[in-house]
Amino acid sequence: MSSTVIYEVARYSGPGDGATLLESVQLIAVEGVLRVRDSGGSETVCVGADVGVEIGSTPALREVRAGQEARITCRAGTQIGQHGSPIRSLFGPEVDPLALETATPLFGRSPTRTWPRLKFLW
Amino acid sequence: MSVFGMDAVDALYRGAQIDDRWAVRSDRGYTWWTDDLAQHVSLGGVRATPSGDECTLTVWTDVVTDVDPTTNPGQVLALVNMRELAMNAFVWERESATIKMFCSMSIHEGNTGNAERLIGLPAMLQNYMAHALADRLAAQCGGSRAVSSHPHTGSHADLEDLRAFASMVIDAGEEPSLFSRTEPGELPAEHRESWMSGLPAFAERLSCHGSGNDIAFTAEVPFASSGHSACIEVFTHQPQPVWGYGAWVVLQLPLTPGADEAFVLANALNAQEFDWAPPGLATLGAWSPDFLDADMDGLAFSTFVPNKFAGSGMLENLFIYSALRARFAADVLSS
Numbered sequence: 001m002s003s004t005v006i007y008e009v010a011r012y013s014g015p016g017d018g019a020t021l022l023e024s025v026q027l028i029a030v031e032g033v034l035r036v037r038d039s040g041g042s043e044t045v046c047v048g049a050d051v052g053v054e055i056g057s058t059p060a061l062r063e064v065r066a067g068q069e070a071r072i073t074c075r076a077g078t079q080i081g082q083h084g085s086p087i088r089s090l091f092g093p094e095v096d097p098l099a100l101e102t103a104t105p106l107f108g109r110s111p112t113r114t115w116p117r118l119k120f121l122w
Numbered sequence: 123m124s125v126f127g128m129d130a131v132d133a134l135y136r137g138a139q140i141d142d143r144w145a146v147r148s149d150r151g152y153t154w155w156t157d158d159l160a161q162h163v164s165l166g167g168v169r170a171t172p173s174g175d176e177c178t179l180t181v182w183t184d185v186v187t188d189v190d191p192t193t194n195p196g197q198v199l200a201l202v203n204m205r206e207l208a209m210n211a212f213v214w215e216r217e218s219a220t221i222k223m224f225c226s227m228s229i230h231e232g233n234t235g236n237a238e239r240l241i242g243l244p245a246m247l248q249n250y251m252a253h254a255l256a257d258r259l260a261a262q263c264g265g266s267r268a269v270s271s272h273p274h275t276g277s278h279a280d281l282e283d284l285r286a287f288a289s290m291v292i293d294a295g296e297e298p299s300l301f302s303r304t305e306p307g308e309l310p311a312e313h314r315e316s317w318m319s320g321l322p323a324f325a326e327r328l329s330c331h332g333s334g335n336d337i338a339f340t341a342e343v344p345f346a347s348s349g350h351s352a353c354i355e356v357f358t359h360q361p362q363p364v365w366g367y368g369a370w371v372v373l374q375l376p377l378t379p380g381a382d383e384a385f386v387l388a389n390a391l392n393a394q395e396f397d398w399a400p401p402g403l404a405t406l407g408a409w410s411p412d413f414l415d416a417d418m419d420g421l422a423f424s425t426f427v428p429n430k431f432a433g434s435g436m437l438e439n440l441f442i443y444s445a446l447r448a449r450f451a452a453d454v455l456s457s
Contacts, residue, residue, distance in 0.1 A: 025173065036172035044172035056446045057401035059230040060173030064438035066236070072327040 003028045003035075006051055008073045009061055015069050022068060025060045027051065036061065127165040127177045127229045130237035134163055134181075137238040138246065144278045155278045158269045159256060160184050161249050165229070169401060174231040176401060181245040182224035183252040185212070189219045190264030196389035198262045203388075203408035207251060208291075208365050208426045209244035211408030212259070213392040220268065221259055223252045224396050227404040243431050244406060247291065250284040291430040295366020299358035300432040302336045317437055318358060318369070324438050328445075343445040345452050350376040352448035354441060355414060368428040369437060373444040374412050375421045375451055384411035384421050387455075391421070394454060403446050404439075423447055 007027040012019035026037040027046075034046040034054055046054045055061045064070045131151055138154075145154035151164035166178040189195050195214040199221065203212055210225045225248060227241040256267045271277040305314040316336045325332030325341040332341030337359045342351035353374040361367050379387055391409040399405060407425030411418040425440055 038173070046172060052446075052449055053400075054172075056403070056442075056449075057169075057176075058171045058173050059176055059228065059232050059402065062402055062442050062446075063230075063232055064435040064442070065232065066433050066435045068435070070324075070435075070438065072324070074328050 003030045004075075005073070006034070006075055007055060007061065010071045010073075011065065012069045012071060014067075019069060023060075027054060027058075027061055124168045126168045126175045127179065127234070130179060130229045130234045130241075131163060131165060133234075133238040134179075134242050134245065137242045139283070143275045144272055146273065155270070155272055156249055156284055157253050157279050157281050158267070158271065158277060159249075159252050160268075160270045161245070161252070163245070171230070171401070176228055176230040178226055178399070178401075179229045179237065179241060180224060180226040180396075181241060181248060182222045182396070183248055184220065184268035184270065185223055185252050185256045186221035186260045186263055186265040187219065187268045188265040189214060189221055191216060191219075193262065193264045194385070195221065195263045197385040198259065199392075200385050200388050200408075200410040202255065202259070203392075204410040204413045204424060206255070206364050207408060208247055208362065208368075208428050209406040209431070210248045210251065211392045211395070211405065213396050214263070214389055215393060215396075219265070221263065221265070222396065223248050225404075225406055226395070226399070227406070228402050239431075239433075246284065246287050247428075250281075250288045253281060253284070291365055291428050294430040295361065295368060295428050297367065297429065299337070299367045299369060300429045301369040301427075301437065302358045304336070317432070317434060318356065321356060321437055321441065324441065330445075341441070343448050345376055345448050346456065352376060352444075352451075354444045356437060356441070362426045362428070365426065365428040368426060368430075368432065371407070371425045371427070371437070371440040371444060372414060373423040373447055374414065375448065377421055377455070378419045379421065381411055381417065381419045384419060387421055391423075391451065391454070400446065400450050403450060404443055406440070406443070421451075423451075 005026050005028050008024065010024040011022045013022060023039050028035050028037050034049055035043045036046060036058055037043045048054060135152060140154050145152050151162065153160050153162045161183045163181050166180065168175050168177045199212040199214055210223050212221060212223050214221050225241065225244045229237055233240060260267045301317045304316050318334065318336050318339060321339040322332050322334045330341045330343055332339065334340060337357060339356040341354045343354060345352040355372045355374065356369060358369050360370065388409040388411060395405045407423055409421065409423050412420030412422035414422065427436060
């Protein structure tokens with residue numbers, strides 16, 4: 001099975017080339033399903049197909065820790081959602097030219113999540 | 123009952139040097155009294171994530187009861203939220219006619235050891251500000267100070283530690299922002315870059331358009347399917363009226379509901395975050411009308427981090443919270 005790295009955070013002991021790699025965590029896509037891969041290569045299947053939700057709800061993917069340098073690689077806008085629905089990026093606009101042809105806008109209602117309604121707007 | 127997160131609760135309890143005589147413990151938190159207002163610490167439900175368990179720790183203080191809705195409490199609180207608070211929010215709950223002050227943070231295996239610093243310091247400021255502002259807000263909102271006491275040991279009045287803590291934070295805010303400070307490196311003519319200066323590259327790695335320097339940074343993050351972007355502003359050259367220098371992190375939404383509606387929406391969003399927020403979203407600030415806009419007819423979420431709380435990685439995490447929050451707000455407001 002081929003996998004695509006959607007997002008990666010590598011934590012180093014500090015800045016510069018001499019810093020030690022402490023941890024690397026990836027969000028990958030395997031046949032349309034998101035997984036989190038840790039430093040040891042173990043993979044955990046994500047519940048949803050929404051990049052933003054997965055990054056936001058997975059501490060190891062979103063957190064920058066004091067005293068460490070987090071080097072992040074983000075490949076947003078990739079089109080691998082379940083049932084043909086697009087994966088939305090938490091962050092920037094599409095950067096993958098291949099995805100631009102098919103990706104719908106990054107935002108809009110989440111395909112996997114329903115937020116509770118505000119109390120007195122309705 | 124899960125014990126996950128209780129280490130963080132215990133660390134907060136110890137860090138605040140709470141006397142058992144003025145506290146009531148519960149399975150997932152505690153309530154305590156430094157004076158006549160109760161502060162609550164409570165862990166939410168535990169959820170499994172691909173990198174371990176996580177839960178939300180919320181700290182809130184009861185401030186005013188019997189609020190009169192005709193006094194426009196939303197506007198009163200928004201003005202305080204944007205001018206006087208740091209890392210907390212006042213919220214008016216219409217149904218219970220109460221005003222509370224709160225902050226929250228995600229607790230997970232990676233940060234349980236640092237919880238005392240991450241949310242303990244904002245919680246201390248909250249306790250101090252709640253006691254300091256309760257009478258004024260009660261008068262402005264036609265309510266009463268939310269006086270309560272320990273069920274067994276009665277009333278308590280010992281604000282000296284909190285006053286001393288607040289003085290320490292204010293004193294640290296007199297020097298220029300630590301977020302903008304460069305320091306000498308190990309080699310001659312070498313300098314450690316400021317925490318502010320690292321933000322543009324961080325935003326770039328997240329595919330966000332951003333630019334900045336040692337004192338100011340701006341970036342765009344996606345907001346809604348219309349293609350509009352929200353704006354994240356971080357700046358350090360403007361002191362906060364109460365707490366002095368530090369770092370402002372302001373998320374501006376691309377909406378202009380008008381000033382009157384912005385006050386209503388701001389309180390509604392604060393109430394929403396107090397009630398429920400997406401996993402991972404820390405509430406260390408408040409929604410208010412967009413005070414960076416002269417007309418204040420937009421919506422913004424602002425966090426002010428006083429110098430005393432400055433640390434590496436903090437701005438990056440607040441940036442990520444802002445991106446999460448823009449998306450959350452877009453979803454909530456378009457529901």
